Amino acid sequence: RDAAFPLRRVAMPGGCVVQAHPFRGGGQVLDPRWLDGLEINCHPLYDATHCNRLLDIAASEQLLVTCGGDYHADVPYRPHCGMVLPSTVTDSDTLRNYLLSDTEKTLCGSSPRFSA
Secondary structure (H helix, E strand, O other): OOHHHHHHHHHOOOOOOOOOOOHHOOOOOOHHHHEEEEEEEEOOOOOOOOOHHHHHHHHHHOOOOEEEOOOOOOOOOOOOOOOEEOOOOHHHHHHHHHHOOOOEEEEEOOOOOOOO
16 A cells, blocks of 8 residues: 555545644655645744745645644643634534635634734
8 A cells, every 4th residue: 555545545435634743753745636735833832833834835735724723731721723613513524514615714823923
């Protein structure tokens, strides 16, 4: 099996493949043919997250952009950043449909470097 096999398996039944942290640990963006999107990290304390570089890649490859704060309950506060979802998103199916739709997405971050 080739490296893209897991990505094709997720996409086949109607999944949505979004790569998180593409450059973490010296990594790279996977083959965009097998991606629906890229996640940017809009946490206000993480400056070296390649936000603008990922936004440029997403635009040039026509990939959707998701945003997370990378909050894992490992710090005593919650960052105010992420993706604003409509109230109609109530489960994984409606989330996938929303992400893959042409609807303009609202991303928010509390860092001055963030703009999308």
